[in-house]
Amino acid sequence: MVLDCAIIGGGPAGLNASLVLGRAKMNAVLLDEDKPRNAVTNESHGFITRDGITPSEFKKIAKEDVKKYSSNLSVYNEQVTDINRENNLFTIRTKAGKLFHSRKVILSTGLRDLLPSVKGIQDFYGKSLFSCPFCDGWELRDKPLVVIAENENAFHLVKMVSNWSNDLLVCTNGKESLTGEQKELLALKKIKVIDDEIEKLQGENGLLKSVKFVNGLEMERAGGFITTDLKQSSSFAHSLGCKLNEMGGIETDDLGRTSVKGVYASGDSSIKGPAQLIVAAADGSKAAMGVVHDLINEDF
Numbered sequence: 001m002v003l004d005c006a007i008i009g010g011g012p013a014g015l016n017a018s019l020v021l022g023r024a025k026m027n028a029v030l031l032d033e034d035k036p037r038n039a040v041t042n043e044s045h046g047f048i049t050r051d052g053i054t055p056s057e058f059k060k061i062a063k064e065d066v067k068k069y070s071s072n073l074s075v076y077n078e079q080v081t082d083i084n085r086e087n088n089l090f091t092i093r094t095k096a097g098k099l100f101h102s103r104k105v106i107l108s109t110g111l112r113d114l115l116p117s118v119k120g121i122q123d124f125y126g127k128s129l130f131s132c133p134f135c136d137g138w139e140l141r142d143k144p145l146v147v148i149a150e151n152e153n154a155f156h157l158v159k160m161v162s163n164w165s166n167d168l169l170v171c172t173n174g175k176e177s178l179t180g181e182q183k184e185l186l187a188l189k190k191i192k193v194i195d196d197e198i199e200k201l202q203g204e205n206g207l208l209k210s211v212k213f214v215n216g217l218e219m220e221r222a223g224g225f226i227t228t229d230l231k232q233s234s235s236f237a238h239s240l241g242c243k244l245n246e247m248g249g250i251e252t253d254d255l256g257r258t259s260v261k262g263v264y265a266s267g268d269s270s271i272k273g274p275a276q277l278i279v280a281a282a283d284g285s286k287a288a289m290g291v292v293h294d295l296i297n298e299d300f
């Protein structure tokens with residue numbers, strides 16, 4: 001059977017795209033490797049009716065919603081290894097050897113975080129160090145925080161975090177991520193900047209207690225935020241020939257259409273940087289509507 005659409009990736013974007021396609025009576029399949037980017041965090045925030053939910057519980061509830069449309073929508077926990085286009089059809093192959101043929105494909109495979117090069121940072125990321133103050137700033141409000149910022153987003157992140165705490169320490173870890181003018185402005189705001197290289201982060205059970213520098217200085221901190229570099233979690237956008245935006249996301253129009261006919265993208269894969277749960281889900285909904293619009297117009 002030729003499917004109307006195959007959704008690759010079962011995060012909030014892929015799940016919401018599946019829901020919309022199921023309700024639109026489209027024959028679709030969701031292929032999910034089940035390795036979500038937000039698995040490192042204990043709670044997800046900012047999604048009305050689901051604030052504070054664990055990522056695993058969110059996914060469980062979402063899959064229950066999707067199951068209501070099982071007459072025309074199937075879900076497989078399968079890793080996709082290849083997507084090839086043959087004429088107007090896409091052939092999707094999984095690691096287990098399954099083959100699917102589909103008229104449309106939605107890429108919702110997300111992004112992967114590339115963390116700053118600091119010893120021990122993985123032990124704290126998602127527990128007391130985070131990348132998005134909108135997602136986790138409330139839990140760290142008014143505490144002494146560190147902002148570890150090695151890239152050009154440093155100044156922007158510091159400004160955002162200052163909304164949640166006025167006790168900030170900015171660490172560039174020996175990188176030139178802040179200009180002289182930016183450092184002067186931070187000094188006026190009484191925000192301390194340390195350019196020395198970080199030796200290690202110290203704490204217990206994922207809870208940060210202090211930052212130790214190679215020069216011997218040690219500063220107590222209760223948590224903080226970091227700038228991450230982002231990379232597409234899969235190579236499908238490249239292999240299919242999709243154009244990327246300046247942030248490395250897949251370039252799309254308002255309904256998720258990429259530069260390649262029949263290929264759509266949603267969620268972190270296409271947004272210019274990592275998105276909150278609710279934004280990624282909405283993006284999946286828009287991409288699914290784009291698929292439905294195009295299929296109906298093609299067949300009418």
